[in-house]
Amino acid sequence: xxxxxxSYGIYGLMALLLGLPLLSVAQDNVRWKMVxxxxxxxxxxxxxxxxxxxxxxxxxxxxxxxxxxxxxxxxPPLQTFDAVSQGTVQIGHGAAYYWAGKVPAAQFMTTxxxxxxxxxxxxxxxxxxxxxxxDELYQPFGLKAFPAGNTGVQMGGWxxxxxNTIADLQGLKMRIPGLGGKVLSKAGGTPVLxxxxxxxxxxxxxxxxxxxxxxPYHDERLGLYRTAKHYYYPGWHEPATALELIVNLKAWEAxxxxxxKIVEVAARALNLDMYAEFExxxxxxxxxxxxxxxxxxxxxxxxxxAELRRLTEETLNEEAEKDASFKKVYEAYxxxxxxxxxxxxxxxxxxxxxxxxx
Amino acid sequence: xxxxxxSYGIYGLMALLLGLPLLSVAQDNVRWKMVxxxxxxxxxxxxxxxxxxxxxxxxxxxxxxxxxxxxxxxxPPLQTFDAVSQGTVQIGHGAAYYWAGKVPAAQFMTTxxxxxxxxxxxxxxxxxxxxxxxDELYQPFGLKAFPAGNTGVQMGGWxxxxxNTIADLQGLKMRIPGLGGKVLSKAGGTPVLxxxxxxxxxxxxxxxxxxxxxxPYHDERLGLYRTAKHYYYPGWHEPATALELIVNLKAWEAxxxxxxKIVEVAARALNLDMYAEFExxxxxxxxxxxxxxxxxxxxxxxxxxAELRRLTEETLNEEAEKDASFKKVYEAYxxxxxxxxxxxxxxxxxxxxxxxxx
Numbered sequence: 038x039x040x041x042x043x044s045y046g047i048y049g050l051m052a053l054l055l056g057l058p059l060l061s062v063a064q065d066n067v068r069w070k071m072v073x074x075x076x077x078x079x080x081x082x083x084x085x086x087x088x089x090x091x092x093x094x095x096x097x098x099x100x101x102x103x104x105x106x107x108x109x110x111x112x113p114p115l116q117t118f119d120a121v122s123q124g125t126v127q128i129g130h131g132a133a134y135y136w137a138g139k140v141p142a143a144q145f146m147t148t149x150x151x152x153x154x155x156x157x158x159x160x161x162x163x164x165x166x167x168x169x170x171x172d173e174l175y176q177p178f179g180l181k182a183f184p185a186g187n188t189g190v191q192m193g194g195w196x197x198x199x200x201n202t203i204a205d206l207q208g209l210k211m212r213i214p215g216l217g218g219k220v221l222s223k224a225g226g227t228p229v230l231x232x233x234x235x236x237x238x239x240x241x242x243x244x245x246x247x248x249x250x251x252x253p254y255h256d257e258r259l260g261l262y263r264t265a266k267h268y269y270y271p272g273w274h275e276p277a278t279a280l281e282l283i284v285n286l287k288a289w290e291a292x293x294x295x296x297x298k299i300v301e302v303a304a305r306a307l308n309l310d311m312y313a314e315f316e317x318x319x320x321x322x323x324x325x326x327x328x329x330x331x332x333x334x335x336x337x338x339x340x341x342x343a344e345l346r347r348l349t350e351e352t353l354n355e356e357a358e359k360d361a362s363f364k365k366v367y368e369a370y371x372x373x374x375x376x377x378x379x380x381x382x383x384x385x386x387x388x389x390x391x392x393x394x395x
Numbered sequence: 396x397x398x399x400x401x402s403y404g405i406y407g408l409m410a411l412l413l414g415l416p417l418l419s420v421a422q423d424n425v426r427w428k429m430v431x432x433x434x435x436x437x438x439x440x441x442x443x444x445x446x447x448x449x450x451x452x453x454x455x456x457x458x459x460x461x462x463x464x465x466x467x468x469x470x471p472p473l474q475t476f477d478a479v480s481q482g483t484v485q486i487g488h489g490a491a492y493y494w495a496g497k498v499p500a501a502q503f504m505t506t507x508x509x510x511x512x513x514x515x516x517x518x519x520x521x522x523x524x525x526x527x528x529x530d531e532l533y534q535p536f537g538l539k540a541f542p543a544g545n546t547g548v549q550m551g552g553w554x555x556x557x558x559n560t561i562a563d564l565q566g567l568k569m570r571i572p573g574l575g576g577k578v579l580s581k582a583g584g585t586p587v588l589x590x591x592x593x594x595x596x597x598x599x600x601x602x603x604x605x606x607x608x609x610x611p612y613h614d615e616r617l618g619l620y621r622t623a624k625h626y627y628y629p630g631w632h633e634p635a636t637a638l639e640l641i642v643n644l645k646a647w648e649a650x651x652x653x654x655x656k657i658v659e660v661a662a663r664a665l666n667l668d669m670y671a672e673f674e675x676x677x678x679x680x681x682x683x684x685x686x687x688x689x690x691x692x693x694x695x696x697x698x699x700x701a702e703l704r705r706l707t708e709e710t711l712n713e714e715a716e717k718d719a720s721f722k723k724v725y726e727a728y729x730x731x732x733x734x735x736x737x738x739x740x741x742x743x744x745x746x747x748x749x750x751x752x753x
Contacts (some may be wrong), residue, residue, distance in 0.1 A: 092660055096454060098653040151750055154743060156514070156547075156674060163668055164675035189514075190742040253738075271746035295456040299657075302450055306663035310521055316514055317522035320731075320738035334741060342749040373678075378751065380611075380678035383692060384548040385512060386751065388629035389744050391700040392509055393736065 067296065069103045069288065072121070074114040074131035076233070077107040080258065081318065082280070085186055085311040086130045089282075089303055096299045101292075103128060118283065122178040127288035130185060133171075133281050134215050139178075141356060142366040146171050146182070148278045150217050150349040152370070155187040155277040155312055156385070157377040162279075163305075165373050170366050179286045183304035186280030186311035189319065191272030192256060193337055194249035195240065195265030200337060203344040212236055212248035216352060217274030223348040233259070240264045249274065252315065253322035262330045269337055273345055280311065425654065427461045427646065430479070432472040432489035434591070435465040438616065439676065440638070443544055443669040444488045447640075447661055454657045459650075461486060476641065480536045485646035488543060491529075491639050492573050497536075499714060500724040504529050504540070506636045508575050508707040510728070513545040513635040513670055514743070515735040520637075521663075523731050528724050537644045541662035544638030544669035547677065549630030550614060551695055552607035553598065553623030558695060561702040570594055570606035574710060575632030581706040591617070598622045607632065610673065611680035620688045627695055631703055638669065 071090065075083040083105075090103040108114030112125065118136045121129040133140075134147035145152075146167070153161065161167035162184045171182045194213070198205060207225035211218075218228030229245050239245045241264045248265075249272065250256050262268070282304045289297065326332040337345075357364040429448065433441040441463075448461040466472030469484065476494045479487040491498075492505035503510070504525070511519065519525035520542045529540045552571070556563060565583035569576075576586030587603050597603045599622045606623075607630065608614050620626070640662045647655065684690040695703075715722040 092656060095656040096653055096660060098651075154746065156670075159667060159671040160674035160678070163671040190746045192742075252742075270741040271749055272742075273746065273749055276746050276750070293456075295454055298450060298453040302454060302664045303660055305667055306660045309517060309663055309667040312514075313517040313521040316518035316735075316738070319742070320518070320734040323738050323741070324734055336741070336745060337749075339749070339752060343752065346749070376678040376682055377674075380674070380681050381747065382751065383628040383681070383694070384550075384610075384630075384677070385743075386747050387694060388512065388548045388631065388634050389739065389747075391629055391631055391695075391697070391704070392634070393740065393744065394697060394701065 065100065065293070067101045067292065069101065069127040070111065071103050071105045071128045071130065072108070072111050072117050072126050073105065073129060074108050074117050074135060076114075077110070079107070080255065081311060081314050082186070083107055085307060085314065088310070089130075089185070089307045092306070093299055093303050096303065097296055101296045101299065118178070118180075121283050121285050122180055124179075124285050124287060127285050129283045131281060131283070132278060133182070137215060140174050140362075141360045142174055142363040143171075144216060144363075145366045145370050146174070146184075146279060146281065148275045149353065149370075150220055150274045150276075151346050152276055153374050153377055155189055155279070157374065157381070158187070158277050158279050159184065159308070160377070161370070161373045166369060167373070170369060174362065174366070175283065176286075181284045181286055181289050183282040183284070183301065183308075184279050185282040185304045185307045187308065187315070188251055188275070188278040188280075189312060189315050190252075191249065191275040191278060192252050193269035193272050193274075194247055195256070195261045196247040196267045196269055197240070197243075197265055198246050199267065200269065200341060202338070203341050206341075209247060210245045212239065212245050213274060215274075216349075216356075217249070219352050220274065220345060220348045223352060224345065237261065237264060252319045253326055254315070254318035257322045257326055257330075262326055262332045266333060268326070268332050268334045270334065271337070273337070273342055273349075280308075282307075423458065423651065425459045425650065427459065427486050428469065428484040429461050429463045429486045429488065430466070430469050430475050430484050431463065431487060432466050432475050432493060434472075435468070437465070438613065439669060439672050440488075440544070441465055443665060443672065446668070447488075447543070447665045450664070451657055451661050454661065455654055459654045459657065476536070476538075479641050479643050480538055482537075482643050482645060485643050487641045489639060489641070490636060491540070495573060498532050498720075499718045500532055500721040501529075502574060502721075503724045503728050504532070504542075504637060504639065506633045507711065507728075508578055508632045508634075509704050510634055511732050511735055513547055513637070515732065515739070516545065516635050516637050517542065517666070518735070519728070519731050524727060525731075528727060532720065532724070533641065534644075539642045539644055539647050541640040541642070541659065541666075542637050543640040543662045543665045545666065545673070546609055546633070546636040546638075547670060547673050548610075549607065549633040549636060550610050551627035551630050551632075552605055553614070553619045554605040554625045554627055555598070555601075555623055556604050557625065558627065558699060560696070561699050564699075567605060568603045570597065570603050571632060573632075574707075574714075575607070577710050578632065578703060578706045581710065582703065595619065595622060610677045611684055612673070612676035615680045615684055615688075620684055620690045624691065626684070626690050626692045628692065629695070631695070631700055631707075638666075640665075 090105050112120045117129040117131045132147045133143035136143050209226040212229050212231045221228050357367050448463050470478045475487040475489045490505045491501035494501050567584040570587050570589045579586050715725050
């Protein structure tokens with residue numbers, strides 16, 4: 038030490054005194070565990086989450102390291118909410134509508150049939166009051182939420198029966214979860230719950246007549262074109278499936294301000310990046326499905342869509358009667374959506390019409 | 396020092412040895428100057444940039460501080476590119492099409508008439524090769540670019556003459572810059588260049604017959620509804636005006652990896668946040684323009700839009716003949732846009748039709 042003092046003198050001493058508190062800051066190396074609702078290596082979904090964890094680590098210079106576990110590795114996929122809520126892990130990634138049993142209104146934070154597309158959802162989340170409502174919904178569970186990814190408009194699904202009128206939905210056995218499934222029920226169909234891994238075989242064996250999955254990219258990878266006759270659009274039931282990051286509130290509050298901001302900003306960046314990746318992959322996969330696999334891509338008849346929209350409104354109103362918090366969020370969402378519709382009509386919709394008309 | 400050693404012993408010594416390099420890291424406090432092309436307090440644009448600077452400061456715990464100067468404060472707005480390129484300042488914010496005189500192909504990095512909307516632009520930038528092309532264009536100028544904001548589909552503009560046929564554009568004096576202006580010329584109109592602050596008076600005095608500006612939110616603030624008869628849509632000339640962050644390459648390379656990642660991720664987050672803010676403000680302002688100011692909002696006739704689209708293709712082909720790099724980027728852009736159109740047709744466009752049909 039004396040030798041050190043001789044060499045560095047007063048400046049060395051100052052460096053030491055300054056260095057120690059800095060050292061203690063730099064030492065608060067935070068280690069988080071993260072669970073997701075996605076299978077290992079699930080393209081875009083799980084891959085995006087792993088990119089997020091890596092970015093947080095680089096940005097924080099290793100001070101916040103997030104170890105990512107895919108669904109089923111540490112806890113079952115659908116226990117992600119509970120695991121983060123109870124503090125078993127500090128952070129999770131999934132989709133809010135998986136927790137509809139606990140928080141019915143959470144469905145608005147993912148997507149609802151005939152709801153807003155990604156553009157409107159993000160405007161609502163960040164600058165229209167949506168995110169504040171989300172925090173309010175999750176606060177009782179000790180959770181903080183961040184929008185973190187979006188699939189864009191999904192596809193209507195793969196069908197082994199033609200859908201020409203609303204009557205064709207009568208008796209239709211379709212893998213379709215959540216509110217979309219409730220709407221199908223109203224139309225006389227039978228919604229079936231199946232995990233991703235079970236869909237292909239069920240469709241092949243005729244256990245189901247139809248299934249929705251994600252979009253061209255994921256649907257191609259699941260090989261659904263080999264076992265279904267028609268590929269219907271649009272995905273009226275999931276027009277903008279928003280994904281979520283959830284953080285345990287105590288873990289969140291224990292973070293210093295810089296690490297909090299790193300997580301918040303990285304989540305926002307992930308939100309855009311995943312959406313862009315879905316879009317870029319979907320547009321390439323759609324071309325391939327058509328050119329390489331000669332898939333029959335067809336539109337639901339307007340009459341069918343109009344009826345599904347009517348049944349959706351009925352369904353949402355019924356849900357609102359059952360749950361005060363669903364009602365509150367529905368009203369806020371619906372008011373924003375009305376203005377968003379009016380604006381879309383003269384911006385994106387009018388432009389896209391001008392762009393594509395012959 | 397001996398006393399220190401007695402008190403803290405070997406752990407103190409280790410802390411010292413560990414602390415000194417950490418201290419030197421923590422001391423590389425980077426101070427950047429940033430210039431923008433926007434007026435002081437310009438809503439969303441300049442405000443968003445200032446939010447970005449603040450977020451970077453918090454994320455880096457003060458290690459990277461960016462002092463933001465609005466256009467004209469340090470250098471004139473349209474010298475932003477040169478100031479960052481020459482290293483007068485380290486970072487800037489603006490829109491790539493302002494540099495069309497130097498880099499004609501840069502226009503594809505902002506928007507082109509009848510180009511892609513924000514969704515397609517972001518898919519192209521981040522996952523379709525667009526950003527790599529952008530870096531290639533700016534590399535000779537010692538610049539690195541990041542997409543950083545998007546206005547969404549702009550409005551067609553404010554007109555004191557009705558536009559019923561393409562002949563109504565003959566002799567029309569309109570404030571419309573860039574490629575949109577070239578297309579207007581082809582239709583027999585006269586594009587006029589005016590800064591934002593000059594538009595209102597020019598329209599009032601009849602020096603111009605029409606002007607485009609941004610969208611409902613900014614147009615309302617400029618008071619254009621008081622001096623123009625008709626508000627036309629859609630903004631065929633700017634369907635998704637992407638904004639840019641540009642960083643001096645030497646300043647960029649001098650940053651440690653964590654600060655580089657902080658800038659990159661914060662720019663991506665800003666890209667989404669500004670777009671969401673534009674959308675949320677525009678949908679509210681549109682309602683106000685209609686309800687409070689009884690603005691006559693009307694659509695360009697389909698025939699006019701079809702002709703403008705034809706003239707746009709002519710214009711882009713002519714520009715491609717003049718500049719090899721424009722041609723290269725145009726070809727990449729156009730190929731991506733074709734797939735994007737096909738995907739949009741069955742996703743967003745089909746969904747929005749289903750959502751809004753009566």
